[in-house]
Amino acid sequence: MRAHRGIALATTGLAAALALTGCATDPAAEEGTLTVYIGRDEALVGPLIERFEEESGIDVEARYAATPELAALLLEEGDRTPAQVFLSQDAGALGALADAGLEATIPAELADLIPDGFTSQDDSWIGVTGRARVIAYDGEQLAEADVPDTVDALTGEEWKGEVAFAPGNASFQAFVTALRVLEGEDAAAEWVAGMAANDPELTENNLATLDLVNNGQVQLGLINHYYWYRQAAEVGADNMRAQLKFLPGDPGGIVNVTGAAILKNAADDPEARAFVEFLVSEEAQRYFVEETFEYPLLPGIDAPEGLPALESLVNPGLDLSDLESVGESQRLLADNGLI
Known part of the structure; x- marks a missing residue:
C-alpha cells in the first residue's frame, strides 16, 4: 500500500x-x-x-x-x-x-x-x-457501468493499486463500522484485510483522494459526495475528470x-x-x-x-446509533496496517 x-x-x-x-x-x-x-x-x-x-x-x-x-x-x-x-x-x-x-x-x-x-x-x-459515501471514478478510463455497485468488489485483482481512500478519516472509519454492523464482523475483517493486500493508495483526507482520481493517478476513490460538488462548483462540472457513483443500499454508500x-x-x-x-x-x-x-x-x-x-440513499438496516463502536473499527484498521 x-x-x-x-x-x-x-x-x-x-x-x-x-x-x-x-x-x-x-x-x-x-x-x-x-x-x-x-x-x-x-x-x-x-x-x-x-x-x-x-x-x-x-x-x-x-x-x-x-x-x-x-x-x-x-x-x-x-x-x-x-x-x-x-x-x-x-x-x-x-x-x-x-x-x-x-x-x-x-x-x-x-x-x-x-x-x-x-x-x-x-x-x-x-x-x-x-453526507453520502460514494465512489469517485476516473471518467476518462471508466464508464459508470464499469464501476462496481458494491465495495465488496474492490478487493478484486482488477482493482489492485487502483483504489484510494483516507483510512484515518472519520467518515471512512464510520463506513467500516457500518460494514461491521450490516455484514458482520467476519465479513468486515475479510474486506479490510483484502483491501490492505490490494495495494491501496492511502491519503490524508477525502480531498486528496479525489485529487488522485481527478488527476488520473488511480481509477477509484472512496469519498464523501460533497467534495466532488465543491470542486465542480469551482472549476465547472464539465472540467471534472472524476465522476461519482452513488451506492444505494450498499455499506459503501451509507448516509452519515x-x-x-x-x-x-x-x-x-x-x-x-x-x-x-x-x-x-x-x-x-x-x-x-x-x-x-x-x-x-x-x-x-x-x-x-x-x-x-x-x-433514496438511506440504508434501512442501519441505525446511526450503531456507529458508536468506531473504536473497534480503528483497531481493525490498525491490525491491518492501514492506520
Whole structure:
C-alpha cells in the first residue's frame, strides 16, 4: 500500500489525543468565550463560525482537528475538558462520547427539529447535515457501468493499486463500522484485510483522494459526495475528470451525518445552546447547502441541485446509533496496517 502526503496515519486515537492535550486541557474556558472542538475542515465551517460570532456577539474559541483525534481527546479529558460543544464529522464519535456519559441532553425543542433517523435516539446529540459515501471514478478510463455497485468488489485483482481512500478519516472509519454492523464482523475483517493486500493508495483526507482520481493517478476513490460538488462548483462540472457513483443500499454508500453535542459541563450554558441552535437554523442549513453541498437535515430546506433524494440513499438496516463502536473499527484498521 502507498501513502500520499505528509499523511500521518498514526494520528487517530489516543496517541493523537495526547499530542493535543498540551493545548487543550487547560482549565475551564475563559468567561464570555465559547470553546468548541471542531472535527471538520476549517475552510468548510470557519466562515459559518464567524457569522455566528457576528450575529450573536459570542466569541468562539474554535479548536480544529480530525474528529477521531478530538473524540479521543475528549475521552481523555473527561470532566476536565474546556470544550463546551463538540461539532463532529460523523455520528460514531458522538455516540462513543454519549456512551461515556460526556454529553448533555439536547433540549427537546431543538432535538425535535431534526427527523428521526438523522439524529440521536436519546437526544444526546443532534444531526446537522447529511453526507453520502460514494465512489469517485476516473471518467476518462471508466464508464459508470464499469464501476462496481458494491465495495465488496474492490478487493478484486482488477482493482489492485487502483483504489484510494483516507483510512484515518472519520467518515471512512464510520463506513467500516457500518460494514461491521450490516455484514458482520467476519465479513468486515475479510474486506479490510483484502483491501490492505490490494495495494491501496492511502491519503490524508477525502480531498486528496479525489485529487488522485481527478488527476488520473488511480481509477477509484472512496469519498464523501460533497467534495466532488465543491470542486465542480469551482472549476465547472464539465472540467471534472472524476465522476461519482452513488451506492444505494450498499455499506459503501451509507448516509452519515455531521452532528453537534453540548458537553456535560456546559449543560446549562446558554451560549452552548445558542451555538447548537444556530447550526440547525434555516440560515446555517442553507449555508451548508450553498457552500459545502451537504444535505440539510432541517425539513423544508432543499438539497443541493443534482443530488439524489436523501431518502433514496438511506440504508434501512442501519441505525446511526450503531456507529458508536468506531473504536473497534480503528483497531481493525490498525491490525491491518492501514492506520
